Structure formats: C-alpha cells, structure tokens
Amino acid sequence: xxxxxxxxxxxxxxxxxxxxxxxxxxxxxxxxxxxxxxxxxxxxxxxxxxxxxxxxxxxxxxxxxxxxxxxxxxxxxxxxxxxxxxxxxxxxxxxxxxxx
Numbered sequence: 001x002x003x004x005x006x007x008x009x010x011x012x013x014x015x016x017x018x019x020x021x022x023x024x025x026x027x028x029x030x031x032x033x034x035x036x037x038x039x040x041x042x043x044x045x046x047x048x049x050x051x052x053x054x055x056x057x058x059x060x061x062x063x064x065x066x067x068x069x070x071x072x073x074x075x076x077x078x079x080x081x082x083x084x085x086x087x088x089x090x091x092x093x094x095x096x097x098x099x100x
Contacts, residue, residue, distance in 0.1 A: 003074070003097075005059045006048065011076050012093040014084060025049040025060045027067045043067060059097065074099045 005011055006025040012018045028044035046064055052072045060068075065075035074097035077083070082095040 001057055002055055003057050003059050004050075006064075007059060007061050007076075011059055014082065014093045014095045019059060023048060023050075025058065025064045027063050049073070057097075057099075065098070065100075069100070071100055 003019050004022050005019040006021075006023045008021055008024050010018050010020050025046060025048040027046055030042050030044060032040040043063075046067050049058060049060065049064065049068065049070075052070065056072065058073045060073050060075055062075045062078070065073055076091075076094045077096050077098050078091055078094060080095050083091050084093045086092050
C-alpha cells in the first residue's frame with residue numbers, strides 16, 4: 001500500500017518511516033459574526049482530497065478523517081498510548097494510522 005500525505009507537515013511512524021507532505025486536504029469552514037469575542041463555526045465540504053486511486057491511501061488530518069466516509073483515508077493515531085513525544089509533550093512519531 002502506498003500512502004500520500006495530505007497534511008501540511010511530515011508524518012513520522014515509530015518505525016522511522018517518514019511521509020512528507022504531498023498536498024493539503026481540508027474541511028471548509030464558515031464563521032458567524034464576532035460577538036463578545038466569540039463566534040460560531042460550521043463545517044462544510046472536504047476540499048483538496050483527490051479522487052480514489054487503486055493502491056493509494058490518503059493520510060489526512062483527524063478533522064478531514066471525521067468529515068468523510070471514504071475508505072481510502074487514514075489519519076495519524078495521535079491519541080495512541082504508543083505515540084513518542086519530546087520533552088515539550090509534542091508528538092514526534094505515531095505508531096500507526098487509524099482507518100474506518
């Protein structure tokens with residue numbers, strides 16, 4: 001299986017494989033007017049996600065993953081207990097991807 005990373009940053013798996021960004025898939029958002037320093041946000045369509053291709057899994061952010069029912073998308077397992085973090089608590093690598 002080939003993975004195409006559609007997040008804005010490289011994804012590193014715990015085994016050392018690195019998937020560099022190769023485009024960006026996003027979910028469109030609409031914001032209300034600001035009142036009392038707050039607004040509401042609603043989400044729309046996924047943009048930047050190519051049509052399915054045989055043998056390709058698209059790595060996307062968790063919000064894009066949640067916004068689509070496609071079986072050819074995965075997201076980094078950032079909540080997994082085996083994530084590797086640096087001294088600041090930032091994720092350095094993930095053990096795997098999540099799928100539908």
